[in-house]
Amino acid sequence: MSEPILEMSGIVKEFNGIRALDGVSVSVQRGEVHAICGENGAGKSTLMKVLSGVYPHGSFDGTITLDGDPVAYGSINDSERDGVVIIHQELALSPYLSIAENIFLGNEVQRGGVIDWNRTNVRAAELLARVGLQENAATKVLELGVGKQQLVEIAKALSKEVKILILDEPTAALNDDDSAHLLGLIEQLRTQGITSIIISHKLKEIRAIADTVTVIRDGRTIESFPVEDSDEIETRIIRDMVGRPLDHQFPPREPSIGEEKFRVEDWTVHHPIDVDRIVVDRASFHVRAGEIVGFAGLMGAGRTELAMSIFGRSYGSGISGRVFKDGREIQTRTVGQAIRNGIAYVTEDRKRYGLNLIGSITVNVSAAALGKLARLGIIDRHREYAVAEEYRRQMNIKTPSVSSVVGNLSGGNQQKVVLSKWIYSGPDVLILDEPTRGIDVGAKYEIYGIINEMAAQGKAVIVISSELPELIGLSDRIYTIAEGKLTGELDRAHASQEDLMRRMTASRIQGAQPS
């Protein structure tokens, strides 16, 4: 074999005395797609930040060699000069700038400080063609969906003569089509000689695209091995990640479904700014006590909009329709009112809507139910602490202490904090929007268990997910939604991916009706 393009060995990184990386070694061959797997908080993102100079040389121990030469990056600019480019778990584009401006941000096509707009646009167009994004380079980034933003990030990386492209959970927020396109692009870049390192919790993707995988657990390398597209590989990765084999993807469950708990009738929502545009069109559905109901739909179909508009009208304008709980009509005009009526909504965008990132785990867990912890407006801090501890144990949140700042947790553990917060609010109706986004396989299993437990307690549970196998594995019943309209309702027994997909793409012209 040729010599590796990149070798990291014995990497140790501490935060305030806590080891996030404890002697990790990775060796990446030239021109391969190298996957990094590991549980939430295993240290994957941290390792990549070490590699790309986000954590500068000297703030960690161990050595990094690129093409056989040791390197010491003081900043992300240094690593980019060597062609090591990272695309972070959280996208970092400037929303009000155009695609072209974003691509060349910090790397402007200029002469003496004056931007050469013609060349900027020409080169941007070339790069967009290369990543297969059919958009005008002058379009503002905020008008693009996540999938397209991801492509802009890659175009930006390509503009820097990238040799090693690092992608931290690039498909976590993408739908299947966008994911497929992105993975295709990575394949294509490989044929052009670009080495990629990809972090993902989606093992199917890793099977399909990676040449080699390195598994990390608790800040240590477990093993590195070649990947082929087989079930054995998947099992092996999981065993390495979790430390034990995982027999089932979904925990066993005996549904015990009762009376109708929650019903929504003729729910119509208009766009918040473009008020004539209908986003959700006369949606009617119901959920019974103890039932888990899935909502399947493509990105932009109106699933999140439906949920957020029900939850205290947090989205949209011109909302009409009726909501019933236990047969009685309830009002959900404000978030407070929705919560008091026993509704909880776990957002898909935890950074923006879910968490106070500079606050501790404790204050985040209690945030939606302070009333339960307070008397006469005064918070019982000891009980609050006990509650946070309880959820840390129950949800297996990986943290040194519940006083830790949430922003320092790994992505998956942040998700568990959001879940804890809403479960603690004690809802009767629990709406979960992409509850396992960015969550590792082991933790997914745990979260499915928690969802089942919620249902077993007689709550009405709604799960919105872009992962059809997850919806099919979890739900008792699935509604499909396309272009703001409910286009189907299927029992678990009758739901197949193909069937769901067909209804999710059913357009209004075909006149598909809820069945």
Add this chain to the structure above:
Amino acid sequence: MTTTTAEQATAPVPPRPDGAKKKRRRVDLRQYGILAALAVIILLFQVLTGGRLLYPGNVSNLIQQNAYVLILAIGMVIVIIAGHIDLSVGSVVATVGAVAALSMNSWGLPWGAAVALSLLVGALIGAWQGFWVAFVGIPAFIVTLAGMLVFRGVALVLLTGGTISGLPRSFNAIGSGTLPSTGTPDLITLGIGALASLALVVQQLKGRADLRRLNLPRERTASFVLKIALAVVAIMYLCYLLAYNRGTPIILIILATLVLLYSFMLSRTVFGRHVYAMGGNLYAAMMSGVKTKWVNFFIFVNMGFLAGLAGVVSTARAGSAVASAGQSFELDAIAAVFIGGAAVQGGVGTVIGAVIGGLVMGVLNQGLSILSVDAAWQQVIKGLVLLLAVAFDVYSKRRTGR
């Protein structure tokens, strides 16, 4: 206080399974950092003024003359934690001062009623600004910039006749009077000091016992004891100085009450938690059911109320109302809050920090005027201190890897 910091910084760190304690200590260290800065500044001026800074009379003066910064800083820290700013407080002080003076001298209200009216006017002004910020959604910077102009103008209109002086003596006592005294030394002041020390010790011990019971990380015993000992010494020394002057300034009692009340409110109540939550992530707070509009509204009502109180206090201290009163008070208060460790982007800050920041500003004011430094240079120095304090804060955060 400096010894505490040094002791903590160099102490060997025993290995700990969870490492939480170490983190805890670092946070404390930053709190001490501000205190250390205050101690250094006091010592510096003590030397520069040849010991005059801590003359009993000067200490009493320092408290009475700078009470306004502390009162305003308490309101301002809440505003800033929530992610806003209030530029109008200086003008509000002038307007309320004018109302207070007019109501006693022209409308013949007794002083008690005049104070109540003044506080009400302050709160109403706050409600006016809160309305625009919270319910119309105009950034506080704009609303209070407008307020700064409007209420300066209102003060000028109210005081077209010029200065109003000759206010009732009971009113002036709020700013410059003391509690009854038993002579020199004043035993009442010493008694208050002893009570306060006792309360502090009891409260600290209780807090520590709670931590132990819950098995939460605690400070080491040595530094805990040292900390309390230093605090008690500081309290008793202050009382000793005051006892040899004229006794406890009334304003000190008002200040102590405010500090306790607002510290409690921010750290222990649902309202306080909502303020932090909104500063940390406004959208997440909304999606957790926080009534963000009403919280914003009350933050400004409260700021107006405290600006009203500052107006009463500074008018009483001066013994007269002028339209130019309260000039640049807002800047003193904002500076105090940031020196005290609040973050510009919101979500972070404490009442105690703001009060210590206010004391830094107060000692600077007092020390520089004892040294009769030119007013122009005083501004230069205060500006630089603000810059250095915040730079130090940023630097220490960066070094600890955030």
